[in-house]
Amino acid sequence: MSKIKPGKNNSSKEVIVKKAAALFRQKGYKAASMRELAETLNIEAPSLYNHIGSKSELLQDICLKVADTFTANLVNIEKMQGSIIGKIEAIIRFHIKMMLENFDEVFVANHEWKHLQEPFFTDFLNQRRNYEKRLMTLIERGIQKKELEKNNSYIVVLTILSAVRGLEFRQRHKKNISAKILEDTMVNQLLNGIVK
Amino acid sequence: MSKIKPGKNNSSKEVIVKKAAALFRQKGYKAASMRELAETLNIEAPSLYNHIGSKSELLQDICLKVADTFTANLVNIEKMQGSIIGKIEAIIRFHIKMMLENFDEVFVANHEWKHLQEPFFTDFLNQRRNYEKRLMTLIERGIQKKELEKNNSYIVVLTILSAVRGLEFRQRHKKNISAKILEDTMVNQLLNGIVK
DNA sequence: CCTACCGATCGGTAGG
DNA sequence: CCTACCGATCGGTAGG
Numbered sequence: 212m213s214k215i216k217p218g219k220n221n222s223s224k225e226v227i228v229k230k231a232a233a234l235f236r237q238k239g240y241k242a243a244s245m246r247e248l249a250e251t252l253n254i255e256a257p258s259l260y261n262h263i264g265s266k267s268e269l270l271q272d273i274c275l276k277v278a279d280t281f282t283a284n285l286v287n288i289e290k291m292q293g294s295i296i297g298k299i300e301a302i303i304r305f306h307i308k309m310m311l312e313n314f315d316e317v318f319v320a321n322h323e324w325k326h327l328q329e330p331f332f333t334d335f336l337n338q339r340r341n342y343e344k345r346l347m348t349l350i351e352r353g354i355q356k357k358e359l360e361k362n363n364s365y366i367v368v369l370t371i372l373s374a375v376r377g378l379e380f381r382q383r384h385k386k387n388i389s390a391k392i393l394e395d396t397m398v399n400q401l402l403n404g405i406v407k
Numbered sequence: 408m409s410k411i412k413p414g415k416n417n418s419s420k421e422v423i424v425k426k427a428a429a430l431f432r433q434k435g436y437k438a439a440s441m442r443e444l445a446e447t448l449n450i451e452a453p454s455l456y457n458h459i460g461s462k463s464e465l466l467q468d469i470c471l472k473v474a475d476t477f478t479a480n481l482v483n484i485e486k487m488q489g490s491i492i493g494k495i496e497a498i499i500r501f502h503i504k505m506m507l508e509n510f511d512e513v514f515v516a517n518h519e520w521k522h523l524q525e526p527f528f529t530d531f532l533n534q535r536r537n538y539e540k541r542l543m544t545l546i547e548r549g550i551q552k553k554e555l556e557k558n559n560s561y562i563v564v565l566t567i568l569s570a571v572r573g574l575e576f577r578q579r580h581k582k583n584i585s586a587k588i589l590e591d592t593m594v595n596q597l598l599n600g601i602v603k
Numbered sequence: 604c605c606t607a608c609c610g611a612t613c614g615g616t617a618g619g
Numbered sequence: 620c621c622t623a624c625c626g627a628t629c630g631g632t633a634g635g
Contacts, residue, residue: 254621
Protein backbone atom coordinates (compact mmCIF):
# COMPACT_ATOMS: atom_id res chain seq x y z
CA MET A 212 0.00 0.00 0.00
CA SER A 213 1.47 3.30 -1.10
CA LYS A 214 1.31 5.86 1.68
CA ILE A 215 3.31 8.38 -0.30
CA LYS A 216 0.82 9.60 -2.86
CA PRO A 217 2.43 10.39 -6.18
CA GLY A 218 0.23 12.61 -8.38
CA LYS A 219 0.06 12.85 -12.14
CA ASN A 220 2.99 15.20 -12.31
CA ASN A 221 5.14 13.93 -9.47
CA SER A 222 6.57 10.56 -8.60
CA SER A 223 6.98 9.23 -5.08
CA LYS A 224 10.56 10.35 -5.20
CA GLU A 225 9.55 13.90 -6.08
CA VAL A 226 7.22 13.99 -3.09
CA ILE A 227 10.12 12.92 -0.87
CA VAL A 228 12.52 15.45 -2.41
CA LYS A 229 10.03 18.24 -1.79
CA LYS A 230 9.69 17.32 1.87
CA ALA A 231 13.44 16.92 2.15
CA ALA A 232 13.96 20.44 0.82
CA ALA A 233 11.67 21.85 3.49
CA LEU A 234 13.39 19.86 6.22
CA PHE A 235 16.93 20.62 5.04
CA ARG A 236 16.08 24.31 4.91
CA GLN A 237 14.70 24.35 8.43
CA LYS A 238 17.33 22.25 10.20
CA GLY A 239 20.25 22.21 7.80
CA TYR A 240 21.31 19.12 5.84
CA LYS A 241 23.47 17.55 8.52
CA ALA A 242 21.06 18.20 11.38
CA ALA A 243 18.08 16.79 9.47
CA SER A 244 17.68 13.07 10.00
CA MET A 245 16.10 10.52 7.72
CA ARG A 246 13.86 9.49 10.62
CA GLU A 247 12.46 13.01 10.78
CA LEU A 248 11.97 13.07 7.04
CA ALA A 249 10.13 9.75 7.18
CA GLU A 250 7.90 11.12 9.93
CA THR A 251 6.73 14.02 7.73
CA LEU A 252 5.63 11.35 5.23
CA ASN A 253 4.01 9.11 7.86
CA ILE A 254 6.25 6.17 7.12
CA GLU A 255 9.20 4.49 8.85
CA ALA A 256 12.73 5.54 7.92
CA PRO A 257 13.78 2.32 6.15
CA SER A 258 10.78 2.64 3.82
CA LEU A 259 12.32 5.74 2.31
CA TYR A 260 14.94 3.57 0.67
CA ASN A 261 12.36 1.93 -1.55
CA HIS A 262 12.11 5.26 -3.37
CA ILE A 263 15.53 6.86 -3.00
CA GLY A 264 19.13 5.75 -2.94
CA SER A 265 20.53 7.78 -0.11
CA LYS A 266 20.27 10.98 1.89
CA SER A 267 22.94 12.67 -0.19
CA GLU A 268 21.04 11.82 -3.36
CA LEU A 269 18.23 14.04 -2.07
CA LEU A 270 20.63 16.96 -1.68
CA GLN A 271 21.99 16.32 -5.17
CA ASP A 272 18.54 16.38 -6.70
CA ILE A 273 17.69 19.66 -4.99
CA CYS A 274 20.94 21.46 -5.77
CA LEU A 275 21.34 20.31 -9.35
CA LYS A 276 17.77 21.11 -10.28
CA VAL A 277 18.07 24.63 -8.90
CA ALA A 278 21.39 25.19 -10.63
CA ASP A 279 20.01 23.96 -13.94
CA THR A 280 16.99 26.23 -13.65
CA PHE A 281 19.14 29.30 -13.14
CA THR A 282 21.49 28.33 -15.93
CA ALA A 283 18.61 27.73 -18.34
CA ASN A 284 17.16 31.13 -17.51
CA LEU A 285 20.50 32.79 -18.13
CA VAL A 286 20.78 31.13 -21.53
CA ASN A 287 17.37 32.49 -22.48
CA ILE A 288 18.19 35.98 -21.31
CA GLU A 289 21.50 36.03 -23.13
CA LYS A 290 19.61 35.25 -26.33
CA MET A 291 17.09 38.04 -25.75
CA GLN A 292 17.11 41.26 -27.66
CA GLY A 293 17.32 44.51 -25.76
CA SER A 294 19.56 46.53 -23.51
CA ILE A 295 22.07 45.13 -21.08
CA ILE A 296 20.23 46.85 -18.27
CA GLY A 297 17.06 45.05 -19.29
CA LYS A 298 18.85 41.74 -19.15
CA ILE A 299 20.36 42.38 -15.75
CA GLU A 300 16.99 43.45 -14.49
CA ALA A 301 15.44 40.25 -15.84
CA ILE A 302 18.08 38.16 -14.09
CA ILE A 303 17.56 39.87 -10.75
CA ARG A 304 13.80 39.49 -11.09
CA PHE A 305 14.18 35.81 -11.84
CA HIS A 306 16.29 35.30 -8.72
CA ILE A 307 13.71 37.03 -6.55
CA LYS A 308 10.82 35.12 -8.13
CA MET A 309 12.62 31.83 -7.59
CA MET A 310 13.26 32.75 -3.98
CA LEU A 311 9.59 33.56 -3.46
CA GLU A 312 8.17 30.57 -5.29
CA ASN A 313 10.68 27.84 -4.48
CA PHE A 314 12.11 29.08 -1.23
CA ASP A 315 13.05 25.72 0.31
CA GLU A 316 14.86 24.40 -2.74
CA VAL A 317 16.71 27.61 -3.57
CA PHE A 318 17.66 28.21 0.04
CA VAL A 319 19.06 24.69 0.35
CA ALA A 320 20.98 25.02 -2.92
CA ASN A 321 22.44 28.32 -1.69
CA HIS A 322 23.31 27.25 1.85
CA GLU A 323 23.82 23.49 1.93
CA TRP A 324 25.65 22.70 -1.29
CA LYS A 325 28.94 22.38 0.52
CA HIS A 326 27.64 19.03 1.80
CA LEU A 327 27.40 17.61 -1.70
CA GLN A 328 29.60 14.62 -2.36
CA GLU A 329 31.98 14.39 -5.28
CA PRO A 330 31.63 14.65 -8.18
CA PHE A 331 28.49 16.69 -7.53
CA PHE A 332 30.29 19.16 -5.32
CA THR A 333 32.77 20.08 -8.04
CA ASP A 334 30.11 20.09 -10.74
CA PHE A 335 27.94 22.44 -8.73
CA LEU A 336 30.82 24.78 -7.93
CA ASN A 337 31.90 24.90 -11.56
CA GLN A 338 28.38 25.68 -12.70
CA ARG A 339 28.20 28.44 -10.15
CA ARG A 340 31.51 29.93 -11.25
CA ASN A 341 30.45 29.77 -14.85
CA TYR A 342 27.22 31.57 -13.98
CA GLU A 343 29.12 34.32 -12.19
CA LYS A 344 31.57 34.68 -15.05
CA ARG A 345 28.79 35.13 -17.57
CA LEU A 346 27.16 37.77 -15.39
CA MET A 347 30.48 39.58 -15.23
CA THR A 348 30.71 39.53 -19.01
CA LEU A 349 27.24 41.03 -19.19
CA ILE A 350 28.22 43.80 -16.77
CA GLU A 351 31.38 44.52 -18.76
CA ARG A 352 29.41 44.79 -21.99
CA GLY A 353 27.07 47.21 -20.27
CA ILE A 354 30.01 49.36 -19.29
CA GLN A 355 31.40 49.29 -22.83
CA LYS A 356 28.04 50.31 -24.21
CA LYS A 357 27.94 53.18 -21.68
CA GLU A 358 24.76 51.84 -20.16
CA LEU A 359 26.49 51.26 -16.85
CA GLU A 360 28.94 53.23 -14.74
CA LYS A 361 32.48 51.93 -14.79
CA ASN A 362 32.81 49.58 -11.84
CA ASN A 363 34.73 46.44 -11.07
CA SER A 364 32.46 43.83 -12.64
CA TYR A 365 33.42 41.14 -10.14
CA ILE A 366 32.27 43.28 -7.22
CA VAL A 367 29.06 44.31 -8.96
CA VAL A 368 28.19 40.67 -9.58
CA LEU A 369 29.18 39.76 -6.03
CA THR A 370 26.87 42.43 -4.64
CA ILE A 371 23.91 41.49 -6.80
CA LEU A 372 24.21 37.77 -6.17
CA SER A 373 24.91 38.21 -2.50
CA ALA A 374 21.77 40.32 -2.17
CA VAL A 375 19.44 37.96 -4.03
CA ARG A 376 20.89 34.73 -2.68
CA GLY A 377 20.72 35.75 0.95
CA LEU A 378 17.09 36.78 0.85
CA GLU A 379 14.85 35.65 3.66
CA PHE A 380 11.29 36.77 4.05
CA ARG A 381 10.50 36.19 7.68
CA GLN A 382 8.39 39.29 8.06
CA ARG A 383 7.10 39.71 4.54
CA HIS A 384 3.50 38.65 5.09
CA LYS A 385 3.22 40.37 8.44
CA LYS A 386 4.28 43.56 6.69
CA ASN A 387 1.95 42.95 3.77
CA ILE A 388 4.62 43.28 1.13
CA SER A 389 3.59 42.01 -2.28
CA ALA A 390 5.94 40.09 -4.52
CA LYS A 391 5.76 42.92 -7.05
CA ILE A 392 6.80 45.64 -4.61
CA LEU A 393 9.61 43.48 -3.30
CA GLU A 394 10.89 42.81 -6.79
CA ASP A 395 10.55 46.39 -7.99
CA THR A 396 12.20 47.90 -4.94
CA MET A 397 15.14 45.51 -4.91
CA VAL A 398 15.78 45.79 -8.63
CA ASN A 399 15.59 49.55 -8.38
CA GLN A 400 18.01 49.72 -5.47
CA LEU A 401 20.56 47.45 -7.10
CA LEU A 402 20.36 49.32 -10.42
CA ASN A 403 19.63 52.91 -9.40
CA GLY A 404 20.47 53.12 -5.70
CA ILE A 405 18.45 54.78 -2.98
CA VAL A 406 19.99 58.26 -2.77
CA LYS A 407 17.82 61.14 -3.97
CA MET B 408 51.60 20.81 30.46
CA SER B 409 49.63 23.30 28.46
CA LYS B 410 49.66 22.46 24.76
CA ILE B 411 47.17 25.19 23.95
CA LYS B 412 49.25 28.32 24.23
CA PRO B 413 47.32 31.26 25.58
CA GLY B 414 48.99 34.60 24.87
CA LYS B 415 48.85 37.82 26.81
CA ASN B 416 45.60 38.85 25.18
CA ASN B 417 43.88 35.53 24.77
CA SER B 418 43.01 32.73 27.14
CA SER B 419 43.08 29.05 26.27
CA LYS B 420 39.37 29.25 25.69
CA GLU B 421 39.76 32.10 23.21
CA VAL B 422 42.28 30.04 21.25
CA ILE B 423 39.75 27.21 21.08
CA VAL B 424 36.90 29.52 20.08
CA LYS B 425 38.99 30.94 17.25
CA LYS B 426 39.75 27.48 15.88
CA ALA B 427 36.12 26.48 16.34
CA ALA B 428 34.98 29.47 14.27
CA ALA B 429 37.25 28.40 11.42
CA LEU B 430 36.05 24.81 11.61
CA PHE B 431 32.36 25.68 11.93
CA ARG B 432 32.65 27.96 8.93
CA GLN B 433 34.28 25.30 6.77
CA LYS B 434 32.13 22.32 7.68
CA GLY B 435 29.06 23.82 9.32
CA TYR B 436 28.31 23.55 13.04
CA LYS B 437 26.62 20.16 12.95
CA ALA B 438 29.12 18.56 10.62
CA ALA B 439 32.13 19.76 12.60
CA SER B 440 33.11 17.30 15.32
CA MET B 441 34.85 17.97 18.59
CA ARG B 442 37.42 15.36 17.62
CA GLU B 443 38.32 17.39 14.53
CA LEU B 444 38.50 20.54 16.59
CA ALA B 445 40.81 18.86 19.08
CA GLU B 446 43.01 17.70 16.23
CA THR B 447 43.58 21.28 15.02
CA LEU B 448 44.88 21.99 18.55
CA ASN B 449 46.98 18.83 18.75
CA ILE B 450 45.15 17.47 21.75
CA GLU B 451 42.62 14.70 22.36
CA ALA B 452 38.92 15.51 22.30
CA PRO B 453 38.22 15.03 26.02
CA SER B 454 40.94 17.54 26.87
CA LEU B 455 38.86 20.28 25.29
CA TYR B 456 36.47 20.02 28.22
CA ASN B 457 39.09 21.30 30.63
CA HIS B 458 38.71 24.68 28.92
CA ILE B 459 35.14 24.78 27.66
CA GLY B 460 31.75 23.59 28.83
CA SER B 461 30.28 22.20 25.64
CA LYS B 462 30.23 22.40 21.87
CA SER B 463 27.19 24.65 21.88
CA GLU B 464 28.96 27.04 24.24
CA LEU B 465 31.49 27.64 21.47
CA LEU B 466 28.74 28.59 19.06
CA GLN B 467 27.22 30.88 21.67
CA ASP B 468 30.50 32.66 22.24
CA ILE B 469 30.98 33.23 18.52
CA CYS B 470 27.45 34.39 17.73
CA LEU B 471 26.94 36.61 20.75
CA LYS B 472 30.28 38.33 20.36
CA VAL B 473 29.58 39.13 16.71
CA ALA B 474 26.08 40.37 17.49
CA ASP B 475 27.37 42.59 20.29
CA THR B 476 30.05 44.06 18.03
CA PHE B 477 27.51 45.05 15.40
CA THR B 478 25.11 46.44 17.98
CA ALA B 479 27.86 48.50 19.63
CA ASN B 480 28.85 49.93 16.26
CA LEU B 481 25.27 50.87 15.51
CA VAL B 482 24.98 52.67 18.84
CA ASN B 483 28.07 54.71 18.01
CA ILE B 484 26.84 55.58 14.55
CA GLU B 485 23.42 56.60 15.81
CA LYS B 486 25.16 59.07 18.13
CA MET B 487 27.26 60.51 15.32
CA GLN B 488 26.63 63.89 13.78
CA GLY B 489 26.09 64.13 10.06
CA SER B 490 23.75 63.08 7.29
CA ILE B 491 21.68 59.93 7.25
CA ILE B 492 23.45 58.88 4.10
CA GLY B 493 26.76 59.18 5.91
CA LYS B 494 25.51 56.94 8.67
CA ILE B 495 24.19 54.30 6.32
CA GLU B 496 27.46 54.37 4.46
CA ALA B 497 29.35 53.90 7.73
CA ILE B 498 27.18 50.91 8.64
CA ILE B 499 27.71 49.24 5.29
CA ARG B 500 31.44 49.84 5.50
CA PHE B 501 31.55 48.35 8.97
CA HIS B 502 29.79 45.21 7.76
CA ILE B 503 32.24 44.79 4.91
CA LYS B 504 35.24 45.41 7.14
CA MET B 505 34.00 42.88 9.66
CA MET B 506 33.51 40.36 6.89
CA LEU B 507 37.04 40.93 5.66
CA GLU B 508 38.75 40.96 9.04
CA ASN B 509 36.73 38.39 11.00
CA PHE B 510 35.40 36.23 8.23
CA ASP B 511 35.09 32.97 10.17
CA GLU B 512 33.25 34.46 13.14
CA VAL B 513 30.90 36.65 11.13
CA PHE B 514 30.14 33.90 8.64
CA VAL B 515 29.31 31.48 11.45
CA ALA B 516 27.11 34.04 13.19
CA ASN B 517 25.28 34.67 9.91
CA HIS B 518 24.86 31.06 8.83
CA GLU B 519 24.91 28.82 11.88
CA TRP B 520 22.97 30.75 14.51
CA LYS B 521 19.92 28.60 14.00
CA HIS B 522 21.78 25.88 15.88
CA LEU B 523 21.97 27.98 19.04
CA GLN B 524 20.18 26.53 22.03
CA GLU B 525 17.64 28.43 24.07
CA PRO B 526 17.73 30.99 25.50
CA PHE B 527 20.57 32.05 23.22
CA PHE B 528 18.61 31.37 20.06
CA THR B 529 15.83 33.75 21.07
CA ASP B 530 18.24 36.35 22.40
CA PHE B 531 20.18 36.33 19.16
CA LEU B 532 17.07 36.55 17.02
CA ASN B 533 15.70 39.43 19.08
CA GLN B 534 18.97 41.30 18.82
CA ARG B 535 18.93 40.80 15.10
CA ARG B 536 15.36 42.03 14.77
CA ASN B 537 16.16 45.06 16.88
CA TYR B 538 19.15 45.82 14.65
CA GLU B 539 17.00 45.62 11.53
CA LYS B 540 14.30 47.79 13.06
CA ARG B 541 16.80 50.50 13.92
CA LEU B 542 18.19 50.43 10.40
CA MET B 543 14.65 50.83 9.09
CA THR B 544 14.15 53.85 11.30
CA LEU B 545 17.33 55.34 9.91
CA ILE B 546 16.14 54.79 6.35
CA GLU B 547 12.77 56.34 7.14
CA ARG B 548 14.42 59.41 8.62
CA GLY B 549 16.51 59.69 5.47
CA ILE B 550 13.35 59.67 3.38
CA GLN B 551 11.72 62.30 5.57
CA LYS B 552 14.77 64.50 5.27
CA LYS B 553 14.65 64.06 1.48
CA GLU B 554 18.10 62.53 1.45
CA LEU B 555 16.72 59.24 0.15
CA GLU B 556 14.18 58.27 -2.46
CA LYS B 557 10.89 57.06 -1.10
CA ASN B 558 11.12 53.30 -0.85
CA ASN B 559 9.77 50.62 1.43
CA SER B 560 12.28 50.78 4.29
CA TYR B 561 11.91 47.10 5.12
CA ILE B 562 12.96 46.08 1.63
CA VAL B 563 15.84 48.55 1.53
CA VAL B 564 17.19 47.14 4.80
CA LEU B 565 16.62 43.59 3.58
CA THR B 566 18.60 44.30 0.43
CA ILE B 567 21.51 45.96 2.19
CA LEU B 568 21.81 43.33 4.90
CA SER B 569 21.33 40.48 2.49
CA ALA B 570 24.15 41.85 0.34
CA VAL B 571 26.65 42.41 3.15
CA ARG B 572 25.80 39.28 5.13
CA GLY B 573 26.09 36.91 2.21
CA LEU B 574 29.51 38.11 1.13
CA GLU B 575 32.10 35.51 0.27
CA PHE B 576 35.48 36.33 -1.15
CA ARG B 577 36.60 33.17 -2.82
CA GLN B 578 38.27 34.90 -5.74
CA ARG B 579 39.20 38.20 -4.16
CA HIS B 580 42.94 37.70 -3.91
CA LYS B 581 43.21 35.98 -7.24
CA LYS B 582 41.57 39.01 -8.76
CA ASN B 583 43.74 41.40 -6.77
CA ILE B 584 40.87 43.34 -5.30
CA SER B 585 41.82 45.57 -2.38
CA ALA B 586 39.59 45.99 0.64
CA LYS B 587 39.17 49.64 -0.24
CA ILE B 588 37.92 49.03 -3.79
CA LEU B 589 35.58 46.33 -2.53
CA GLU B 590 34.14 48.64 0.11
CA ASP B 591 33.86 51.66 -2.17
CA THR B 592 32.22 49.77 -5.01
CA MET B 593 29.69 47.98 -2.84
CA VAL B 594 28.74 51.08 -0.90
CA ASN B 595 28.38 52.99 -4.13
CA GLN B 596 26.20 50.35 -5.75
CA LEU B 597 23.88 50.04 -2.76
CA LEU B 598 23.54 53.83 -2.40
CA ASN B 599 23.82 55.11 -5.98
CA GLY B 600 23.24 52.08 -8.19
CA ILE B 601 25.20 51.09 -11.26
CA VAL B 602 23.19 52.64 -14.10
CA LYS B 603 24.81 55.53 -15.94
C1' DC C 604 46.25 16.51 29.40
C1' DC C 605 45.32 11.38 28.50
C1' DT C 606 43.03 6.55 28.26
C1' DA C 607 39.00 4.20 28.51
C1' DC C 608 34.51 4.28 27.82
C1' DC C 609 29.19 5.37 27.66
C1' DG C 610 24.55 6.19 25.87
C1' DA C 611 22.38 8.29 22.01
C1' DT C 612 21.77 8.82 17.36
C1' DC C 613 22.91 8.39 12.77
C1' DG C 614 22.43 6.37 7.65
C1' DG C 615 21.43 2.36 5.88
C1' DT C 616 20.57 -3.12 5.17
C1' DA C 617 18.30 -7.79 5.61
C1' DG C 618 14.45 -10.09 5.16
C1' DG C 619 9.79 -10.53 4.76
C1' DC D 620 5.80 -0.79 3.59
C1' DC D 621 7.44 -2.76 8.25
C1' DT D 622 10.39 -4.90 12.21
C1' DA D 623 14.74 -5.82 13.68
C1' DC D 624 19.10 -4.57 13.67
C1' DC D 625 24.18 -3.09 12.44
C1' DG D 626 28.50 -0.50 12.44
C1' DA D 627 30.04 4.14 12.76
C1' DT D 628 30.24 8.32 14.92
C1' DC D 629 28.82 11.67 17.96
C1' DG D 630 29.20 14.81 22.50
C1' DG D 631 30.64 14.15 26.74
C1' DT D 632 32.22 11.83 31.58
C1' DA D 633 35.15 9.21 34.99
C1' DG D 634 39.23 8.85 36.83
C1' DG D 635 43.86 9.58 37.08
